[in-house]
Amino acid sequence: VKIGIDAGGTLIKIAYIEDEKVNYQTFNSRETDEASKWIKEKFNNPSICITGGRSEQLAGLLDAQPQTVVEFDATASGIKYLAEKQGYQLGQNYLFVNVGTGTSIHSVKESQQERVGGSGIGGGTLLGLAYLLTGKLDYEEIIRSASEGDRGNVDLKVKDIFEGSLPPISGDLTASNFGKKNAMASKAPSDADKVAAVVGLIGEVIVTISTQMAFINDTSSIVYVGSSFRSNPLLKEIIKEYTKMVGKEPVFLKNGEFSGAVGALLTL
Ligand code: ADP
Structure with a gap:
């Protein structure tokens, strides 16, 4: 065997x-x-x-x-x-992003990988920040909680700043992760809202770096792997939507972890 x-x-x-x-x-x-x-x-x-x-x-x-x-x-x-x-038809050139405890970004050219970047923001950050904010330690419990939370009670969106007037970019984009300080001070967000916002922060940082790397390396597909996507549709969705929004193709492999x-x- x-x-x-x-x-x-x-x-x-x-x-x-x-x-x-x-x-x-x-x-x-x-x-x-x-x-x-x-x-x-x-x-x-x-x-x-x-x-x-x-x-x-x-x-x-x-x-x-x-x-x-x-x-x-x-x-x-x-x-x-x-x-x-x-x-999947990935072709000869693509980017892969391994979101493990931390995040590592690699460019593949003619079947040879080269590490082109990374970030300390990864699955470990999710567990660590979730613990600090809610006291929860169990991965499955944290992820379940995140799926029930509302980031809107924690994150400041572009439309929150432009109240009523037309913003120059989509009002639904995050203007400031964890930026809704005044609203949080008057009504405390739930634990679920907090962990949902942590997932949002992590997803948005990773996808921003990854898509920029895809432009620099001139690759159209980005393959996202790592156990951080396990039972975590929220993280997947954030990364998928943003990747598509900037014109790159997100790929999530079954058993990618x-x-x-x-x-x-x-x-x-
Ligand atoms: P590494 O190779 O660094 O161990 P992985 O790709 O295995 O990284 O991803 C680790 C991350 O996956 C954790 O930080 C956590 O966010 C997530 N994860 C998924 N399932 C579990 C689990 N059962 N226990 C702990 N973390 C988990």
């Missing part, structure tokens, strides 16, 4: 071939013991390729020394594989 592992800062992503198809498994990065135990119990003498920042830590717990691969290259080849399987693990698997 072949196993590809992407041991990241927050999550360990595993892709393996069973019954001739790719299967997926996830562990929390703090649970390296559970992950190695699961692998040892489930597979007999597997070939393993591992990538990601926590590779060494996890590799040390496995029976045989696994192969390793550079994370960015693994992610690039995983994206290419998943995109082809899912019928496993791109690195799939890429590691493909090297075996």
Whole structure:
């Protein structure tokens, strides 16, 4: 059996071939013991390729020394594989954006990836700010809460500033994330509103940087991957709409968060 592992800062992503198809498994990065135990119990003498920042830590717990691969290259080849399987025509040149604990932006030209930028604003920021603002720690609970919240109680929109008169840009654009200070002072936003606004802030920062990188690198498609999109339609929607608004094509791959693990698997 072949196993590809992407041991990241927050999550360990595993892709393996069973019954001739790719299967997926996830562990929390703090649970390296559970992950190695699961692998040892489930597979007999597997070939393993591992990538990601926590590779060494996890590799040390496995029976045989696994192969390793550079994370960015693994992610690039995983994206290419998943995109082809899912019928996307990405062409030779495109951008991919990995929204993990932080965010990393890569340009692909003739199948070679180059890291062209990044941001510390990512899925980790969502968890950290949500905790500071609401005391919530559980990812699923935070995301559920965000989907019930109203950013309009926290964010200042262009139309809030132009009250009544015609703004020079769409009134629905965010003028200032978390900028509705006076309204918040007179009526406190709910926890759900706050986390919805955090998702908005993160999505808008990431999509702004990513689309500018797409213009600089002259690519029309932007592939967004990473576990930050897991069960998070709000983040997806913000990034999708803004990407389309500036004339670029957003692509969200099914199982995109496993791109690195799939890429590691493909090297075996
Ligand atoms: P990394 O490779 O840095 O671990 P990922 O692509 O796995 O990054 O994305 C991590 C982010 O995914 C987290 O910061 C969080 O926003 C989100 N996430 C999705 N599912 C979970 C989960 N079950 N537990 C914690 N974070 C999760």
